Amino acid sequence: MIAIVDYGIGNLFSIYNGLKHVHAQPLLVTPNKVERLKDAAGIIVPGVGAFDDCARSFRSVAAILIECIESGMPVLGICVGMQLLFEASEEGSETGLGLIPGRVVRLPKTVRVPHMGWNNLTIPRPTPLLEGITEHDYFYFVHSYHCVPRDAARVMASVEYGGALAAVVQRDKLFGVQFHPEKSSEKGLHILHNFAAIAHGT
Numbered sequence: 001m002i003a004i005v006d007y008g009i010g011n012l013f014s015i016y017n018g019l020k021h022v023h024a025q026p027l028l029v030t031p032n033k034v035e036r037l038k039d040a041a042g043i044i045v046p047g048v049g050a051f052d053d054c055a056r057s058f059r060s061v062a063a064i065l066i067e068c069i070e071s072g073m074p075v076l077g078i079c080v081g082m083q084l085l086f087e088a089s090e091e092g093s094e095t096g097l098g099l100i101p102g103r104v105v106r107l108p109k110t111v112r113v114p115h116m117g118w119n120n121l122t123i124p125r126p127t128p129l130l131e132g133i134t135e136h137d138y139f140y141f142v143h144s145y146h147c148v149p150r151d152a153a154r155v156m157a158s159v160e161y162g163g164a165l166a167a168v169v170q171r172d173k174l175f176g177v178q179f180h181p182e183k184s185s186e187k188g189l190h191i192l193h194n195f196a197a198i199a200h201g202t
Helices: 012-021 031-039 051-070 185-199
Strands: 002-005 026-029 042-045 075-078 102-106 115-120 138-143 145-149 155-160 164-171 174-177
Touching (some): 002 051, 002 185, 012 026, 026 031, 031 051, 042 051, 042 185, 051 075, 115 155, 138 185, 145 164
Parallel strands (some): 002 026, 042 075
Antiparallel strands (some): 155 164, 164 174
16 A cells, blocks of 8 residues: 555645556545554655645654654655655745755746746666656656755756756655656656555565
C-alpha cells in the first residue's frame, strides 16, 4: 500500500488515480488516522499553494512521517511537498521539516514567474526514481520557488529555467520532485510506478 498524506492541500485524487493506473494500492491518510502511515510500504507527500499554509497544515503529521523515514520507509514529496523537506522558504516564515539541508528560494528575476509548463530534465546522477527516464522526456512544472540543497550531490536531476534548478532530489530513500508526475502523462506515471517499485522492494 502507498499512503498519500491527505492534510488538506494537494492534487490528491490525481495522485490516487495515477497510482491505481500503475497497479499500486493507494490509500488516502488523514491526520486523524496518521498512525496508518506506519503500515504503508511508501508515502507520498503532495503539496500545492503557499509554503506556510502547507507547513502549518502538515505539522500534525510531521512527527509520524519523520519516524517512518528514520525506519527506512521510502517517501516522495511532490512540488511544495518536496519543498517541505527543506529547512525553510523565502516564501514565508514557517520552518520546513529540515530532512534535506538547504532552503527554498524564489525563481530568478530574469524569468517569468510562475514557471508553468513542460520541460525536460538534465540527469547528472542515477536514481531508481528515474529508472527508464531520459533527458528527452518532458514533465509538467508549476512553481514560483525552487529548492537549493546545501549539498549539490542531493540533486539527481535539474531543469533549466533561468539557470539549472533542482527538479529531483534524494537522500537515501527520501525523494522529492519539483514537477507534478501525476500531471505529466505517461512518463509521470512511469515515475509513480518507479516509486511504487522502490517502496515494495521490486
